[in-house]
Amino acid sequence: MARRPLPRILSNGSDRIVRGRKLARSAADSATDVLHPLITITRGLRRLAAAGRLRWAGTPRDRRGPLLFLLTSIVLVVALLPFGPLLAALTLMAAAAWHGRDRTPSRPAGPDEAQTKRLESLYEALVPYFSVPEDPAPLFTHGGQWAKAFVSYAFDGTGRISQLTIRYPAYFTDGEAASRARIEQLLHTKSGRGREYRFEWDEEGNQLTVTALPPLPVDIAAQRFVTAPGETVLGFTDPAGVQRTLPVIAGGERRDVPPVVWRTGVRSTEPHLLAVGGPGSGTTTLLRSIALQVLQHGDVLIVEGGGTGEFACLTGRAGVLAVECDLTGALAGLEWAAHETERRLIAMNRARQAGQSPPDDTLRPLWLLLDRPTVLGQLAAAEGRRDPQSLLQVPLRHGRTAGVTVAVAEQFDGMESLIDPVRQHTRARVVLGPASAAQLEAVLGTRPPTTPTPDMPAGRGYARLGTGPMHRLQVPAAPDPYDEATSESHRQAVLSLLPERTAPADPEPADAPTEDRTVLTKGTKGTKVVAEG
Numbered sequence: 001m002a003r004r005p006l007p008r009i010l011s012n013g014s015d016r017i018v019r020g021r022k023l024a025r026s027a028a029d030s031a032t033d034v035l036h037p038l039i040t041i042t043r044g045l046r047r048l049a050a051a052g053r054l055r056w057a058g059t060p061r062d063r064r065g066p067l068l069f070l071l072t073s074i075v076l077v078v079a080l081l082p083f084g085p086l087l088a089a090l091t092l093m094a095a096a097a098w099h100g101r102d103r104t105p106s107r108p109a110g111p112d113e114a115q116t117k118r119l120e121s122l123y124e125a126l127v128p129y130f131s132v133p134e135d136p137a138p139l140f141t142h143g144g145q146w147a148k149a150f151v152s153y154a155f156d157g158t159g160r161i162s163q164l165t166i167r168y169p170a171y172f173t174d175g176e177a178a179s180r181a182r183i184e185q186l187l188h189t190k191s192g193r194g195r196e197y198r199f200e201w202d203e204e205g206n207q208l209t210v211t212a213l214p215p216l217p218v219d220i221a222a223q224r225f226v227t228a229p230g231e232t233v234l235g236f237t238d239p240a241g242v243q244r245t246l247p248v249i250a251g252g253e254r255r256d257v258p259p260v261v262w263r264t265g266v267r268s269t270e271p272h273l274l275a276v277g278g279p280g281s282g283t284t285t286l287l288r289s290i291a292l293q294v295l296q297h298g299d300v301l302i303v304e305g306g307g308t309g310e311f312a313c314l315t316g317r318a319g320v321l322a323v324e325c326d327l328t329g330a331l332a333g334l335e336w337a338a339h340e341t342e343r344r345l346i347a348m349n350r351a352r353q354a355g356q357s358p359p360d361d362t363l364r365p366l367w368l369l370l371d372r373p374t375v376l377g378q379l380a381a382a383e384g385r386r387d388p389q390s391l392l393q394v395p396l397r398h399g400r401t402a403g404v405t406v407a408v409a410e411q412f413d414g415m416e417s418l419i420d421p422v423r424q425h426t427r428a429r430v431v432l433g434p435a436s437a438a439q440l441e442a443v444l445g446t447r448p449p450t451t452p453t454p455d456m457p458a459g460r461g462y463a464r465l466g467t468g469p470m471h472r473l474q475v476p477a478a479p480d481p482y483d484e485a486t487s488e489s490h491r492q493a494v495l496s497l498l499p500e501r502t503a504p505a506d507p508e509p510a511d512a513p514t515e516d517r518t519v520l521t522k523g524t525k526g527t528k529v530v531a532e533g
């Protein structure tokens, strides 16, 4: 079929509009140029008149008469003088032009002396890295022109560099991590320590942009985040890193902040999470924050290897299947979870084959949250029992289809003891607290594009979902409400998110032998499932 041409208004209408706009803009510019003296004089006359009015208002009433007399006499004398009115008009215009001039101080065209010194010293420091003796026209040379190499720069209020774009020679080995690291280290040192910097290497354009980053907000506590089912907020990051913001209440006011959102479920490419950190870095808090969010739509089974009771606030709450702190309980709970994953898979498969939608009791998300499982693994090895991690294989492999999500928190020293399936299937990764470049690379797969933060608050770190970009991360504060050190506002924030109690906090008699213990867990349809310990 022959293609009908577009109506003229659609095919070249936008061209005309653009041309019209350009014409209007240039006409306005020319008019402003021509009328500029007139505008200045009018502004000056207005200012003079305002000054006169002020002066008149400030003159005491008894002096106004003589003043008026004086002014009238001057006017009369000027009017009688030859060329008097003309000279008076010219003087008035000159005075108006002087007072009407634009008084906004013009911004300095370039950096001031101290800033120039900083740029010069930075340039000199870069010379050995960005030059070779064979280069006939080096961009970087001792005593050379820094203005040619520094495409753009900005300084903050304290006179330190806040943004800098550097042009570098094409032969610089910007593809090598070691070469980049040397430059980043140097710029970090020379631009002022005590801040975080982001480095963006434009390998095609041979340009490096360094930006000083503001600290991430630490005043956001656990709360109901506006997310869709299947979305979990891991924390908050830089505005440039993500394309969305979330409204949160922080410090008593509402703010929009950019979140790191982790999507789980059938379509997720990162269906399970591994969070690693040093002692006290906040990985337990991250798991608690996740639990508080997912309990809105799903059930949670918690295994706490550290045995410090940091999830006690969740015990006996609706949707919390169990909080297991010992080896026997953990084995029983995880065995049940493995069977439950298989049950869901089989039920879904049968329904699919019968051409029906998946049964209701396979739809409620099930979350397995494991805090330091390797501690229990060591206990199991000592007692000659099964490592609880081995029971995670089925949920890790089939969890995405079956609606089962695994989140593991571990410390760096326990990383070696994590079994392969845990490493392979936990593609959502978080590192919290101080970590070496090698540790970050081991967990996140690559080094972060930012320098380490000098001040590392609890819950601060990095997140990376699969092979996506790396984000700076600040986990919302979700501390243990039963911890005495927890502030009242944080305690209330966490307590308000806890589901209602469905069972007493500690249903077992304290002297019950652990070996005979029976773990009662709530089935997905509210039925009781009994797993033998």
Ligand SMILES: Nc1ncnc2c1ncn2[C@@H]1O[C@H](COP(=O)(O)OP(=O)(O)OP(=O)(O)O)[C@@H](O)[C@H]1O
Residues within 6 Å of the ligand: 277, 278, 279, 280, 281, 282, 283, 284, 285, 286, 306, 310, 458, 459, 460, 474, 475, 476, 477, 478, 479, 480, 485
């Ligand atoms: N995101 C956060 N915001 C504010 N405080 C936090 C945050 N994360 C952790 N904290 C505080 O830091 C301390 C340690 O946190 P947490 O217990 O979660 O660390 P951890 O990594 O589990 O360490 P450990 O296993 O040694 O207990 C707690 O007092 C906790 O309240």
